[in-house]
Amino acid sequence: MIYPENFEIKIGFAQVREILSELCLSPLGRQYVNRMAFLNRHxxxxxxxxxxxxxxxxxxxxxxIPLQHYFDVTSYLDRAAIVGTYLDVPAFFEIKMSLRTIRDSLRFISGAEEGKYEALKALGANITVERSLIAALDKVVDDAGVVRDDAxxxxxxxxxDLISQQGILRNRIQSIIKHAKSEGWTPADAEPTIRGGRLVIPVITEYKRRLKGLIHDESNTGQTVYIEPEAIFELNNDIKDLHNAYNRELVRILTGLTNTLRHHIPELRKAYQYLGLLDFIRAKAAFARRVEAVKPTLHKYPHISWKQAVHPLLYLSHKQAGKTTVPMDLELNREQRILLISGPNAGGKSVSLKTVGLVQYMLQCGMLIPAGDNSEGGIFHDIFIDIGDEQSIENDLSTYSSHLTNMKKFVTVADNKSLVLIDEFGTGTEPVLGGAIAEAxxxxxxxxxxxxVITTHYTNLKNYAERTAGIINGAMRYDHKNLQPLYQLEIGKPGSSFAIEIARKIGLPKHIVDKASSLVGKDKIRYDRLLEELETEKQELEKKTREATALEQKLKKNVKEYQDLKNFLEDSKQDIMREAKGKAKLLLKDANQKIESTIQQIKQNQAQKEQTKEARKELETFAQEVRKEEPRPAHKRIQTGALKEGDNVALIGQDSVGQLVGIKGKTAEVMFGGLKTIVKVDNLERVEGQVAKPKKSKMDTGDGYTRGMNITQRMADFTATLDIRGEFAENALTKVMNFTDEAIMLGMPEIKIIHGRGNGILRQVVRDYLYSVREVASLGSEVEERGGDGATLAVLK
Known part of the structure; x- marks a missing residue:
């Protein structure tokens, strides 16, 4: 039961219907909007x-999904149901296009993957549109709504034949009008025209006897007459006959098509009901998107648990104006059934009450509700509302009498499945008596x-709610310092009207305010002052909570930045150590090779003095170049002065020195060698001297491997395949040893040595050596497609 009869107007649902009607694509959908009603079946x-x-x-x-051609063809189906009638071409065009829309919609929805759109699939489960019927319609009428010539x-x-005769007629009449123009019988710009379905030419009235023919009409001024020349009488007659024959054939076709359609009318009516429902559902979905509505969890019993609910019409109005709508959380359950809302005037009490009525009514009309996720709803069997001025001159009822009439209805009809909404409970009469009746x-x-949900100003009702199970107080929050409503509903405490405070702060004379205070009594003043203090404390607590939350988020951000920096430095440390070890290995390898080369040179020269002296000089030169690559002593720290871009800096407690690239707030970008690092400014100190830049060695071993200290470049240039085919065993072994050493130093996971099959000597030499290397984890032949046992693969540790 919905009470009163104008319930929808009172809560604003009539406006919701209007919006839904505008969103519909056809009268079919609007019919369902008009029939939409409150339902109590879960x-x-x-x-x-x-x-x-x-x-x-x-x-x-x-x-x-098809959203075109939502035509309402109900009148066409009604007419086609009468034997002996036929539909015209525009009617068949609308039927064809709308049936195609129905068929395409059914195919689209039913073709969705399993588990999706199950409710929409069920909606069209028993709807059929014969393909043969659409084909028959399409054979006669094309997609532009024109009869096909080959029907x-x-x-x-x-x-x-009609086109042929019309062509002959045009040629002949052009010849006649050309002659008439040359004789001056017709205006210079005259052209053939149609009068009474016959082709005629305009002739100046004074020359109408010069041209033989039938006069069909004359101009408004009488200066021109329209004559059908005698020479084209027969052609016009033939064309008229062809037109009549064409129309007779067309009527015969349309009659046959109507007879075909008549056999499908029962299933077509169901199909168009489906099309109307689709239009209606689409309009509800479009409205839901506008107000950001969701589908709540629906219970079979009365229940309301809404998160961030808003009044949909107020939301749309505020959205258009660029304003924010304050949402509300509401909970009505078996233990907390009645919410008593109090607070100052214009604070949002009535809007909250209307929101409850409208949203619940929308829900039980099958509409999604403008609330947040995880909202829940239930089913009420009745909704009663008492709101606004119900004074009735006809029934000789005052406003208060009208309220009492509504109260009588509520207390005699409402039960545990009813939702009652009362605005300004108890007002309209003497406060003490009104408050007593309202409490009863x-x-x-x-x-x-x-x-x-009940709104009131009466203190006795607030006190009653405070001590009675099943009823809970609620307050519309108010910024009493700035005299502004906050439009926030707070459950669990009563609200104050702030009447004395508002009167005092807007400048009402002090003696009037003091007199009013004395009249209401100290208890009332103390009660309102307590509520005011509670509100102030709550606002301060909320402010501190927001500040604490902001600080907590900032702390979490700083901790994350610190952890990221720590991880970065750890990774950088590992990379630097790995590169340093690589450089050391290369340096050691180069030094050993140089020493061995010097010894071999001395032996070959049989210790001749000059050659030995020259070899030692080369070794000393090499040693000096190696020393240049050694780390320099720690730079001298400078404690004074602010850091600036371009300074040489070091991390406090570290020997690594870099150049300051830039400073952003409390962090700095520092280039350590070729690595850019983000560090905190507080962890840096300026150092004297220049940052040493890595130098490239220009020496070459002669076997293709350059001595360089840039480990990254060496890794990039390294090729994991060595081809020794055609080499002597001794030279091949030297190359394999150097190749394997460099691969191990660079951390390569795998190497490949191509030695060919031949008689197997190179393969044996290579594999014997690799078996002796501890860093080699395993050996094997390449796959057959890539050389088979002509190449050896070595997996390195």
Whole structure:
């Protein structure tokens, strides 16, 4: 039961209907909008909500569901049902295109993957549109709404003959009008025209006897007459006959097509009901997107648990104006059935009450509700509302009498499945008596286990709610310092009207305010002052909570930055150590090779003095170059002066020296060698001297391997394959040894040595050596497609 009759107007649902009607694509959908009604069956409401939710998902996914040709052809079907009638071409065009839309929609939805759009699939489960019917319609009428010339062979022949005769007629009349112009009988710009379905030419009235023919008409001024020349009488007659024959054939075709359609009318009516429902559901889904509505969890019993709910019409209005709508959280359950909202005037009490009524009504009409995720709803069997001025001159009822009439209805009809909404409970009469009657009514409603939202200013009702199970106080928050409502509903405490405070702060004379305070008594003043202090403390607590939350987030951010920097430095440390070890290995290798080369040179020269002296000189030169690559002593620290871009700096407690690239706030970018690092400014100190730059060695061993200290470049240039085919065993072994050493030093995971098959000597030499190397984990032949046992693969540790 919905009470009163103008319930929808009072809560604003009539405006929601108007918006839904505007969103519909056709009268078919608007019919369902007009028939939409309050439902109390859980299964039916759940199904309607699911349909709307699925269509909303389609819209959000920009799915290519057909949204054109939503024609209402009900009148055409009614006419076609009468034997002996036939439909015209525009009617068949609308039927064809809308049936195609129905068929495409069915195919699109039914073709969705299993588990998706199940409610929409069920909606069209028993709907059929015969393909043969669409084909028959398409054979006669094309997609532009024009009859096809080849609808039947006879129609095609008549059309062809008609075009031929019209061509002959045009040529002949052009010849006649040309002669008439040359004689001056017709205006210079005259052209053939149609009068009474016959082709005629305009002739100046004074020359009308010069041209033989039939006068069909004259101009408004009488200066021109329209004559059908005698020479084209027969051609016009032939064309007229062809037109009549064409129309007769067309009527015959349309009659036959209407007879075909008549056999499908029952299933077509169901199909168009489906099209109307699709239009209606699409409109609800579009409205849901506008107000950011969701499908709540729906219970079979009365229940409200809304998160961040808003009044949809207020939300749309504020959205258009660029304003924010304050949402509300609401909980009505078996233990907390009635919410008593108090607070100052214009604080949002009535809006909160209307929001409850409108949103719940929308829900039980099968519409998604403008609330947050995880919201829950339930099913009420009745909704009663008492709001606004109900003064009735006809029934000789005052406003208060009208309120009492509504209260009578509520206490006699409402039960534990009813939702009662009362605005400004108890007002309209003497406060003490009004408050007493309101408290008695509230007690009766509570005894009946009614659910409800009630707004009031009466203190006795607030006190009653405070001490009575099933009823809970709620307050509309108010910034009493700035005299501004916050429009926030707070559950669990009563609100104050702040009447004395508002009167004092807007400048009402002090003696009036003091007199009013004395009249209401100290208890009332103390009560309102306590509520005011609670509100102030709450606002201060919320402010401190926000500040604490902001500080906590900042701390988490700083901790994360510190951890990221620590991880970065650890990774950098590992990279630097790895590169240093690589450089050391290369340096050691180069030194050993140089020493061995010097010894060999001395032996070959049989210790001749000059050659030995020269070899030692080369070794000393090499040693000096090696010393240049050694780390320099720690730079001298400078403690004074602010850091600036370009300074040489070091990390406090570290010997590594880099150049300061830039400073951003409390962090700095420092280039350590070729590595850019982000560090805190507080961890840096300036040093004297220049940052040493790595130098490139220009020496070459002669076997293709350059001595360089840039390990990264060496890794980039290294090729993991060595080809020794055709080499002597001794030279091949030397190359394999050098190649393997460098691969191990650079940390290569695998190397490949191509030695060929031949008689197997090179393969044996290579594998014997590799078996002796500890860093080699395993050996094997290449796959057959890449050389087989002509190449050896070595996996390095």
């Amino acid at each position: 299964d039916l409401v759940e199904r309607l909500l699911q349909q709307t939710e699925e269509f909303k998902q389609l819209l959000e996914a920009d799915a290519e 039947t062979p006879e129609l095609q022949r008549l059309k062809r 009514v509230l007690q009766t409603l509570n005894d009946s286990k009614v659910y409800g």
